[in-house]
Amino acid sequence: xxxxxxxxxxxxxxxxxxxxxxxxxxxxxxxxxxxxxxxxxxxxxxxxxxxxxxxxxxxxxxxxxxxxxxxxxxxxxxxxxxxxxxxxxxxxxxxxxxxxxxxxxxxxxxxx
Amino acid sequence: xxxxxxxxxxxxxxxxxxxxxxxxxxxxxxxxxxxxxxxxxxxxxxxxxxxxxxxxxxxxxxxxxxxxxxxxxxxxxxxxxxxxxxxxxxxxxxxxxxxxxxxxxxxxxxxxxxxx
Numbered sequence: 001x002x003x004x005x006x007x008x009x010x011x012x013x014x015x016x017x018x019x020x021x022x023x024x025x026x027x028x029x030x031x032x033x034x035x036x037x038x039x040x041x042x043x044x045x046x047x048x049x050x051x052x053x054x055x056x057x058x059x060x061x062x063x064x065x066x067x068x069x070x071x072x073x074x075x076x077x078x079x080x081x082x083x084x085x086x087x088x089x090x091x092x093x094x095x096x097x098x099x100x101x102x103x104x105x106x107x108x109x110x111x112x
Numbered sequence: 113x114x115x116x117x118x119x120x121x122x123x124x125x126x127x128x129x130x131x132x133x134x135x136x137x138x139x140x141x142x143x144x145x146x147x148x149x150x151x152x153x154x155x156x157x158x159x160x161x162x163x164x165x166x167x168x169x170x171x172x173x174x175x176x177x178x179x180x181x182x183x184x185x186x187x188x189x190x191x192x193x194x195x196x197x198x199x200x201x202x203x204x205x206x207x208x209x210x211x212x213x214x215x216x217x218x219x220x221x222x223x224x225x226x227x228x
């Protein structure tokens with residue numbers, strides 16, 4: 001499976017600032033999802049955006065999707081120290097039970 | 113509550129040991145489960161697709177004789193790392209989804225395998 005790219009690979013910001021992470025992928029998709037992973041832990045599902053959607057919000061999270069550029073962004077507003085984690089985008093090609101292709105991830109550090 | 117249960121969460125064992133990891137779907141019948149591997153500071157890579165009642169499908173570069181997958185029931189898939197060596201040390205995580213639902217997949221909490 002071909003992985004997507006995420007940038008930046010690492011991001012360090014002060015508490016209260018906004019954090020923006022970008023993801024690019026290579027093939028046509030059905031859904032794009034963002035996950036968070038704390039160090040040494042499992043994945044936490046954050047948000048799913050479908051290929052026919054352009055923007056989605058959930059609390060302090062805002063996700064955009066540009067299928068023409070095969071890219072997505074995740075914005076975390078008013079960041080907190082607890083947001084420190086790795087963030088991954090993941091795509092799937094069909095609805096239902098198909099494997100996800102993960103991006104390389106962005107390691108976010110929020111400094112209190 | 114958890115929809116997918118994965119055990120054990122952490123294993124430390126000697127080189128040459130075989131280790132079995134279980135992944136159970138709790139709320140629905142999982143005809144397909146996925147096994148991923150994650151090396152430190154890297155992303156998740158699909159290892160294999162586990163199909164209930166049939167052979168697993170392995171990704172290129174994954175040794176099927178090294179990583180044995182059994183999906184004998186609709187709620188349980190197991191991954192056995194045979195004769196594990198230090199290079200097999202990694203984070204292994206399973207996932208599954210409801211075939212008839214276009215909802216996010218459910219992930220287990222993962223198994224951290226450390227081979228001494």
